[in-house]
Amino acid sequence: xxxxxxxxxxxxxxxxxxTEMAGSSVAExxxxxxxxxxxxxxxVGQLVFAVVVVxxxxxxxxxxxxxxxxxxxxxxxxxxxxxxxxxxxxGIAYDPNQSYLRAYxxxxxNTVRVAGxxxxxAMLLGLVIGVARLSPxxxxxxxxxxxxxxxxxxxxxxxxxxxxxxxLFALPLIEGGLSLGGVAFLSQRGAAxxxxxxxxGAGAWGLWLLGGLVLAGAVWWWRTKVNERTGRPHHRVxxxxxxxxxxxxxxxxxxxxxxxxxxxxxxxxxxxxxxxLSGEFTGILVGLVIYxxxxxxxxxxxxxxxxxxxxxxxxxxxxxSPAQQLRFVVLPQAFRIAVPPLNSQFLNLTKNxxxxxxxxxxxxxxxxxxxxxxxxxPFQITMLVMATYLTMSLTISFVMNVVNRVVTxxxxxx
Amino acid sequence: MMDRVPTELxxxxxxxxxxxxxxxxxxxxxxxxxxxxRQNLFSGWFSGILTILVGAVVGYLGFGLLKxxxxxxxxxxxxxxxxxxxxxxxPPDELWRVWACVYLVTALxxxxxxxxxxxxxxxxxKAATRGALAxxxxxxxxxxxxxxxxxxLVGAVVVIYAAAVMxxxxxxxxxxxxxxxGWVLAFPLIILLLRGFGGVPPERWGGFLLNVxxxxxxxxxxxxxxxxxxxxxxxxxxxxxxxCIGIIEFxxxxxxxxxxxxxxxxxxxxxxxxxxxxxxxxxxxxxTVFxxxxxxxxxxxxxxxxxxxxxxxxxxIGLSTTKMMAFIVLPQALRSTIPAMISHFISLxxxxxxxxxxGFIEALRIARIAPQGQFSGDLRETLIxxxxxxxxxxxxxxxxxxxxxxxxxxxxx
Numbered sequence: 001x002x003x004x005x006x007x008x009x010x011x012x013x014x015x016x017x018x019t020e021m022a023g024s025s026v027a028e029x030x031x032x033x034x035x036x037x038x039x040x041x042x043x044v045g046q047l048v049f050a051v052v053v054v055x056x057x058x059x060x061x062x063x064x065x066x067x068x069x070x071x072x073x074x075x076x077x078x079x080x081x082x083x084x085x086x087x088x089x090x091g092i093a094y095d096p097n098q099s100y101l102r103a104y105x106x107x108x109x110n111t112v113r114v115a116g117x118x119x120x121x122a123m124l125l126g127l128v129i130g131v132a133r134l135s136p137x138x139x140x141x142x143x144x145x146x147x148x149x150x151x152x153x154x155x156x157x158x159x160x161x162x163x164x165x166x167x168l169f170a171l172p173l174i175e176g177g178l179s180l181g182g183v184a185f186l187s188q189r190g191a192a193x194x195x196x197x198x199x200x201g202a203g204a205w206g207l208w209l210l211g212g213l214v215l216a217g218a219v220w221w222w223r224t225k226v227n228e229r230t231g232r233p234h235h236r237v238x239x240x241x242x243x244x245x246x247x248x249x250x251x252x253x254x255x256x257x258x259x260x261x262x263x264x265x266x267x268x269x270x271x272x273x274x275x276x277l278s279g280e281f282t283g284i285l286v287g288l289v290i291y292x293x294x295x296x297x298x299x300x301x302x303x304x305x306x307x308x309x310x311x312x313x314x315x316x317x318x319x320x321s322p323a324q325q326l327r328f329v330v331l332p333q334a335f336r337i338a339v340p341p342l343n344s345q346f347l348n349l350t351k352n353x354x355x356x357x358x359x360x361x362x363x364x365x366x367x368x369x370x371x372x373x374x375x376x377x378p379f380q381i382t383m384l385v386m387a388t389y390l391t392m393s394l395t396i397s398f399v400m401n402v403v404n405r406v407v408t409x410x411x412x413x414x
Numbered sequence: 415m416m417d418r419v420p421t422e423l424x425x426x427x428x429x430x431x432x433x434x435x436x437x438x439x440x441x442x443x444x445x446x447x448x449x450x451x452r453q454n455l456f457s458g459w460f461s462g463i464l465t466i467l468v469g470a471v472v473g474y475l476g477f478g479l480l481k482x483x484x485x486x487x488x489x490x491x492x493x494x495x496x497x498x499x500x501x502x503x504x505p506p507d508e509l510w511r512v513w514a515c516v517y518l519v520t521a522l523x524x525x526x527x528x529x530x531x532x533x534x535x536x537x538x539x540k541a542a543t544r545g546a547l548a549x550x551x552x553x554x555x556x557x558x559x560x561x562x563x564x565x566x567l568v569g570a571v572v573v574i575y576a577a578a579v580m581x582x583x584x585x586x587x588x589x590x591x592x593x594x595x596g597w598v599l600a601f602p603l604i605i606l607l608l609r610g611f612g613g614v615p616p617e618r619w620g621g622f623l624l625n626v627x628x629x630x631x632x633x634x635x636x637x638x639x640x641x642x643x644x645x646x647x648x649x650x651x652x653x654x655x656x657x658c659i660g661i662i663e664f665x666x667x668x669x670x671x672x673x674x675x676x677x678x679x680x681x682x683x684x685x686x687x688x689x690x691x692x693x694x695x696x697x698x699x700x701x702t703v704f705x706x707x708x709x710x711x712x713x714x715x716x717x718x719x720x721x722x723x724x725x726x727x728x729x730x731i732g733l734s735t736t737k738m739m740a741f742i743v744l745p746q747a748l749r750s751t752i753p754a755m756i757s758h759f760i761s762l763x764x765x766x767x768x769x770x771x772x773g774f775i776e777a778l779r780i781a782r783i784a785p786q787g788q789f790s791g792d793l794r795e796t797l798i799x800x801x802x803x804x805x806x807x808x809x810x811x812x813x814x815x816x817x818x819x820x821x822x823x824x825x826x827x
Binding site for chain 2: 369
């Protein structure tokens with residue numbers, strides 16, 4: 001691998017003149033002029049560069065300090081402790097009398113919420129569309145293609161604003177809102193869907209579940225053994241799943257009130273119960289998921305196509321069924337190809353969540369721009385925001401790197 | 415399994431069974447419509463159900479959409495605000511400058527399309543699609559445009575484009591380098607046309623023009639900066655390497671919106687006292703720096719793809735580091751990055767819509783203000799039109815990229 005200017009440096013850096021290298025006598029070794037010495041030049045060059053960088057940063061800092069003093073503020077982070085007064089309606093407990101720091105924490109939590117849910121949903125939708133693009137069914141294939149071409153080539157910000165102002169605002173008010181069989185609702189106020197509610201007996205039922213899992217695992221192991229010993233079909237899923245379900249059901253009957261489905265209802269002008277999504281959250285989430293899914297679909301499609309044709313044909317030759325070919329041969333290899341680009345899509349989704357500022361969903365970016373307007377400390381706030389996003393990006397990259405290592409090793413372990 | 419396309423192997427096997435003569439390129443028998451439908455829509459029970467379900471949903475949605483577009487929607491708001499959409503508050507007397515830029519870019523786009531294309535390949539299906547698109551475009555233009563003057567101006571765009579495509583195709587061999595040089599020169603020329611000779615200050619640029627100009631500035635300037643950053647990142651000098659990694663990762667770590675806030679609120683403080691840059695110039699600086707970091711990562715990928723032997727060969731024939739990079743490594747590295755680079759430029763172009771959020775009067779912003787007042791206040795028509803503007807440019811760029819990719823054989827080596 002190329003190692004930069006002077007990669008031949010160490011070899012020529014003895015200060016030997018060329019003639020002497022070819023040369024006659026070791027005693028005549030003479031030092032070359034110091035400015036011809038590559039090693040010396042490298043050190044000096046870097047020193048000069050470092051000095052220039054430090055000097056530039058010092059200048060910028062002095063400008064900043066002067067400018068900040070001129071407008072009558074400072075560069076400290078003390079303002080974070082003062083009362084914020086920013087109204088935030090969503091997320092973890094908060095009231096405007098609390099500090100800027102608390103408002104910031106709430107905003108970060110909201111960003112994590114929208115990015116986390118968004119990544120999962122975008123992945124699912126992208127997988128479906130990506131597979132649809134490879135479908136032998138012409139209609140399905142074409143529709144997936146149109147979806148990708150339209151969504152991918154339009155700005156995500158326009159899409160988010162469209163879903164929020166164009167679609168959600170055009171929905172009926174909550175009184176006449178759409179209702180899906182009386183269990184899920186959609187209106188200008190946002191959406192409400194049924195959600196599991198954890199009851200008092202949840203802990204005890206959890207133990208039952210655990211026991212059921214262990215038992216099902218044992219049955220699984222036993223069927224595998226039977227299959228290995230006698231060669232009869234193992235039917236592991238058919239055997240273990242009923243065991244698990246039976247244990248869980250018995251446990252549920254004995255414990256009572258472990259988990260129940262909390263169905264939302266319309267109460268006046270509000271939703272009550274269930275999992276409620278505000279209009280702003282729905283808008284940004286739908287926008288991000290639909291946009292990112294188009295890119296993920298292309299990654300899925302590309303990765304499946306990138307798996308060598310011979311692999312599938314070999315699997316076929318071994319007599320695997322189409323589902324088995326996909327499950328054991330194509331997808332594991334496709335997944336390995338897909339991990340790095342998926343990582344960058346997840347990062348993009350997280351960073352694009354900053355566009356929530358356009359629909360006033362109170363996440364990091366929109367809260368921080370309010371903070372800049374109110375507290376008047378743009379430098380500290382933008383630095384804080386950048387550091388936060390950087391931390392999130394690095395976390396996602398770290399997780400994906402771990403995933404990458406796992407899926408790569410699986411193949412190489414043999 | 416019935417709903418499965420036979421693979422190459424099966425086809426060959428089947429052919430061998432029936433016909434001992436191996437054809438290298440089996441001729442495709444024309445399929446009757448009924449056979450086509452069976453093969454592509456109802457090849458098995460799963461495929462059949464899928465076709466019916468998807469067809470029903472798409473039919474319902476498509477019908478609703480068409481009904482809305484032709485009966486409910488009020489497109490007069492677009493017609494009334496067309497100039498705002500395109501150029502914002504650009505002085506009407508100076509519009510010839512914009513038209514000159516449009517013609518320049520049209521000619522370049524036509525040439526680029528022409529030189530990457532081998533021959534006309536008109537099939538019946540392609541001709542039908544293109545004809546339908548042309549009719550649709552003409553109908554929309556007929557609705558949107560008023561007056562003979564504008565028709566002549568728009569007609570000139572079409573004529574210039576067609577002429578450039580032809581010229582490009584005829585001179586395909588000789589025109590590659592001139593076209594690239596032309597695109598590089600287009601940036602200063604556009605700025606000169608808009609700004610020079612007592613022109614219009616950047617504060618008055620607006621609408622879609624602003625999106626395009628900011629994108630062009632970002633693309634043209636970030637390209638060399640990105641290459642320098644990428645080379646710096648691969649340098650053996652630790653100080654330079656670490657600085658470049660720091661810059662690239664820090665810039666990429668935060669979203670563009672945060673960087674635009676930085677440019678708007680923090681950058682003025684960092685400049686020496688007395689230096690005041692217009693808002694739009696600061697936004698351009700931010701966009702350029704932001705894009706450079708991404709370009710750097712793309713170029714780094716390309717550099718890593720260059721075979722080690724190429725470096726060694728360059729060394730062996732005694733090239734200096736500069737010459738090795740300029741004549742051996744970078745040409746190969748950049749060639750392999752073309753698809754990624756163009757898709758980055760497309761996304762940069764789309765991201766210029768973020769300017770709307772920080773108060774610039776560009777296309778998306780117009781889409782949000784236009785319906786207020788005498789119109790219904792419904793944003794759907796205006797947003798769709800703004801989206802369409804972006805879509806046309808982005809889609810054309812992505813198609814051109816695919817064509818270039820095929821032509822250069824990227825990914826085949």
